[in-house]
Amino acid sequence: MRTVSCLIFDGVRPFDYAVIGEVWANRVSRPGLPAFDLRVCGPVGARVRLGGGLERVPDAGLDALGDSDLVVVPGMEDPLAPPDPALLDALREVHARGVPIASLCAGAFLLAAAGLLDGRRATTHWWVATELAARHPAVDVDPDVLFTGDGRVWTSAGVAAGIDLCLHLVRAAHGQRAAAAIARAMVTAPFRAGGQAQFIPSPVPTETDREDPLAAVRSAVLAALDQPWTVARMARAATMAERTFARHFTAATGTPPLRWLLEQRVLAAQRLLEETDLPVDEIAVRCGFASAVSLRPVFTRRVGVAPRDYRRTFRGREA
Template identity: 45%
Template sequence: MPSFSAESRPIVVLVVFPDAKLLDITGPMQVFSDAKICGGEDYEIVLASAEGGTQLMDTGVALLTEPLERLRGRALHTLLISGGWGARAASQDLKLLQETVLLADQAARIGSVCTGAFVLAAGGLLDGRRAVTHWYSCDDLASQHPSVKVEPDRMFVKDGDVWTSAGVTAGIDMALAMVAEDSGRKVAVRLAQTLVMYMLRSGGQSQFSSALLSQTNDASGRFDALHTWIGDNLARDLRVDRLAEQVGMSERNFTRVYRKTTGRTPAKTIELFRVAAARDLLEDTSLPVATIAHRTGFEDDERLRRAMQRILGVSPSEYRKRFGIEKD
C-alpha cells in the first residue's frame, strides 16, 4: 500500500470513458470535493481516461481528462471507476484495462460505481472478492466473472481495500463511507447534511426499500395507494380481509389479484414493510427493540427478531450494532 506524507494531498482518480453516466462521476466527485469544508481531507481530484482529452458522457456533457499513463508512479489514494452505458465497452478496452491494473498497484484503495465493476472484474481486480453492481447487472457480473462473489442486494461492498457500489446514489453513499474511513464518521455525517442527504446509509443496506420494491414489481401501479396506506398504518391490524376492504375487493379476489400483480402474498408484503420500518428505527433511534417491534406492528420483539433473521439474516441488536447512527 502506498504511503503518504503529511504535506501531500490525497489523490482521488475518477476513471471515465465514452458514455459513462455523468452522475456516477459527479456524485462521488462532489463528496470528495466538499470533504474539506466539513473538516475532512483536502483531496486532489483527477479525471482520467485511457487516451485523455475530451470524453463525451451519456448526457452529452463533455469532460476534459488526463491520460491514465500520466499518473504512473504517483502514490494514489483512491482509484474509482465510473459506470454507465459505456462500462461494458470500457471493460473490453485493453489500454484502459492495462492502465487500470497498473494504477491499482499504486492506489491505497480502488473502487467502482455501478457497472464500473465490470472494468475491475475484467482486469482481475475482483477475483475472489465480494462485490456488487447495479441490481439490473448483478446476474451478468456473476455469470461473466464466476470468480467474483456477487452480493446483489447491497448498496456497496468493501472487501479489504476494494470497494464496489450499486447505482448512482449508492456511489455517493460509498464515497461518504470512504470519507468516514479517512476522516471519521462525524465528518461524513456533517458532509451528508451539507449535501441534504436523508441519512448516512451503510453498505449492508438493501438497494431497494420495501416500498420501492413493491412499486417495481407492481408495474401497473394498481396497488400503489394500498402500499402507501400500509406504510402509514403498520401498527394496525393488517389482516387480508382489512386490506381487501381498503381496496374495495372481496378477500378471495384481492388475494388472487394481488399475488398475480406483485409476485408475493399480501402477508409477505406486510412483513417486508414492517421490517423496513423497524430497520429505519434501529438505524436512526435508540428506542428499545421491544418498542420498535410494537410501533412497526410486530406483537413482540421475538417476532421482530425472527422476521429480521429470515429477511435480512441478522438480528435487530446486531443490525443496530452494524448500522446504527453513533450518538455523540
C-alpha cells in the same frame, strides 16, 4: 464513509457519473447530512470524454483513489472496449489497501478485468450479463438482482439500480435517515432491496399517484405498520382479488407483498433505533413485530447485526 472518489475515464456513461454526484456531492437542500468529500479522479491532466459528447477534467489523479473511504466506478458506454491498464493497476492497488469499491451498471467489466470479481458474486445490466459471464468465467454473475456485494466489492445492475446501490452504501455507513434524506432530495425510492428482480415493468411507482390503488395500499400500510397486515387485507384495501393483487403488486415493485412488508418493517425499526431512545421491545411492536425476540432474527438476517448492536453502532458514529 466521508471521502468518496468517482473514477472517470473515456466512455463513462453520463447518467452514472451524475448519480454519484447527486448522492455524494454536498447540497444546501440537504441540511443535517454528513459532509461528504466527493473527488472526481482520472488520468492526470487529461480531459476525459464522457458519453454523449460531454467532457470533464478530473479533480485529482489516480493516486488519490487510495486515500478514499470508497471508490465508485461508473458504467461505460462500450463495456467491451479494451480497458486502460493504468485504471486496472489503480483499482488493484486500491483494493489491496482495503478500500471498498463499487461499480454501477457495466462498470463491473472494469472490476472484472482487474480481477477483483474473481470468486465473487456480481451483477451488471441484464443486457450484458451473459457477456460478462462469458468473458470472466471466474465471476459468479447473477443477472437477476439489483445489486450485490460483500463489503469490499459491490456491483449493481443498470440505470436506477445504481441509485439503489449508492443509497444502500450511504445507509450502511450513515444510517437510514441520511439515505432517506438524499433519496427525498432526488425524488426517488428510499429503499429497494438488492435482491429484487432487475426486470420490472414499473420499478418505482409513485406513491402520489391517486389513481394507483397499489400506491394507496402501500401508503396505508406504511402509516400503520403495527397492524396485522396480510395479503388478503391488502387486497381488500385495493378492491382486488387476492391472487390478482399479489400478481400486480409483484409486477409493480419487483417483490411479493409480504416480503415488501417485512422490508418496510425492518427499515422502520432501523429509523427508530437511530433516532429515538425507545426500548427495543416498543420499537418491535410499533413496527409490527410481537416483541424484540421476534424482531431480532429478522433484523439480524437483513441488516447483519442485532437491533441493540445496530443502535450502539450508529450512536457511536454520531458521537
